[in-house]
Amino acid sequence: MVAENAEILVRFEEVQKSYDGEVLVVKNLNLDIAKGEFLTMLGPSGSGKTTCLMMLAGFETATHGKIILDGESINNVPPHKRDIGMVFQNYALFPHMTVAENLAYPLVVRKMSKSDIEARVQRALDMVQLGGFAGRRPAQLSGGQAQRVAVARALVFEPKLVLMDEPLGALDKQLREQMQYEIKHIHDNLGVTVVYVTHDQSEALTMSDRVAVFNDGVIQQLAPPDQLYELPENSFVAQFIGENNKLSGKVTAVNGSTCTVEVDGSGEVKAVPVNIDGIGSRSSLSLRPERVMVNPSDGTCPNVFDAQVEELIYLGDHMRTRVSVCGHDDFIVKVPNSAGHVHLRPGETVKVGWQAEDCRALDA
């Protein structure tokens, strides 16, 4: 949640959006975005995140509800009067203009003086380390360079808000990671408010102050990255963010801060009750692979089960180990590749265990 003293820049109030009058793509969205915040809308395709961004930019109209920017409703303000910078998925650099002309475009439109424009364009180019590229055409830039120019163009007119619509989708993995840091640094240095849309969860976790996880037109959880990963509030978020082991069963007892879930036909698991309907209801248990211990010492874990090693994948710093536990054969354990650690072999039977507080009982 936004810190109480923070100034709200953007507010979605009960916003709904439908394209065909039958299905709601965005269902009753309420969201506050603070000034200077880096907020990411994360979700699978079709979850409504891009629609939200487009409504904010003004390219889609909200079917219901209000979008407030800087205290004023912008529902009826056309895109070119919103003063919102935007970075598009395929950069949308104007191919018939040079890099400098692209950057100057928003300034020329705002009728700035020529010397002002030149100075600002140069500053923006320096900011993205492309000082010598002013005369190039977009077609002569590499993907990463084009991306930098697109970012610079969205920032050069100092908008209140910058929207980024999967801006790194077209880059290869290494470049993408590098650009994530660069965008993050630009955000930190300028203090501009950024709303970022992506379907890549690691991108969201790396860059954001807060992440709004979208699914089915609804924000499933809105939280800082660490909370999202460690304290998921429902099984969609648990599955979508990071790697997750899911065990389904029935709640048999709730006792304050712990509950007991009977995993179908193979014993009871102690867990933290987070999102359950009470005794007798179905629940999905969520457990991160790195929190599972192999052959734990006696008495240290309340949950210990026999596991059969099915598959080992060598990943350098750790072994990704797939085991069968409680009738689930897709249970993943991350075994660190540290000195003196056990080496497992496929087919062998071991004990795996975990703490009750690492295991969250969520909705089925």
Next chain:
Amino acid sequence: MAQVEAGGPMLDAAGVPLKVSLARAERRNRMRALGLVLPLLAFILITFVYPIALMVFRGVDNPTVSEFLPETAEMLRAWDGEGLPEDAVFASMAREFAKASKERTLGKVATRLNYELSGSRSLVTKSGRNLRRLKTEPTKADLVALDKRWNQPETWSVLKRLAEPYTLSYYLAAIDKTYNVDGAIVDQPESRQIYVALFLRTLWVSLLITALCVLLAYPIAYLMAILPTKTSNLLMILVLLPFWTSLLVRTSSWIVLLQTEGVLNDILVWTGIIGDDGRIQMIYNMTGTVVAMVHILLPFMVLPLFSVMKTISPTYMRAAKSLGATPARAFWTVYFPQTVPGIGAGSILVFILAIGYYITPALVGGRTGQLISNFIAYHMQQSLNWGLAAALGGILLAGVLALYWIYNRLVGIDNMKLG
């Protein structure tokens, strides 16, 4: 693996120079490519390049006199062209006139001479007929006695020019010039100056048609590019519909619509916009030509425009708007410049088609709506002056090539997109 010997060429694994083995490996592909284009290449050479070359050659070719009056032609070429030639030339021509008249080839000479000197057809045929009847070998006196024109230097100066194997006179005629008695190039008499004005009219009409096509095609192509595929396909069919209809049918329907007693005039009279006596002449003049040709050539503008616009992502306009440009400004500064290659391609296509268009002006152009191609056809089919037709066609071809060159310099042909 490639190996380098010190100072030597790069060698492949078998020790053959790499360039040689590369050429060998590529030869197969080149032969296959050649094999694929060969039939079309041969077809174009035989049916397009060769006839055009032949036609252009006809514009300067001047064989008639040399072929049918060979001895006289040789003597005329040797003559210095001052005053009248020697008596032997007269005698030779009289003799060859008689011979050609007997062999029925004199008519060709008469026609050729008539192009240069009106009224000389009858002079030649009459002379030939009379000379043939002579019992004795014809002489200068016989010829001059037949018609006093044979004693005038003008006639002989024309004959001397015709004796040359090549001539510029067709090309001169095509730009309203001619030779005078002294062999200098001068303007045609004013009453016979038609072709320069016709070329200019053709150029102007083609430009007008091209401009109208751009104006009409741009919005429809834009609409097709932004509509969903299903709707744009329907529009595309409507655009292509004229292509599937016979040219003759389309042109004739314009006659039905636009003639003085036609549908459009009837509607105008019926609604009272014009009186029954004030029916507008919209066909058999330039208006008819322009209207019908714009209609026929429109698809050639729509298709290249559409194919260019289709590739312009709508995010460009969104980006421009997000940067603060009004929709109109975003259109002019971001969208329109990207469609220029399409406008260029469509324009050059429509313009080149229009400048050589024949059938539509012939049908609906009346007297004032004729273009240069109608006169080329006239000289090919009616007056049988193929030399002049070839000269007019040659100038048209050169003009189109020149415009194409200018276009390439200004826009760059690589920027042209047809599909």
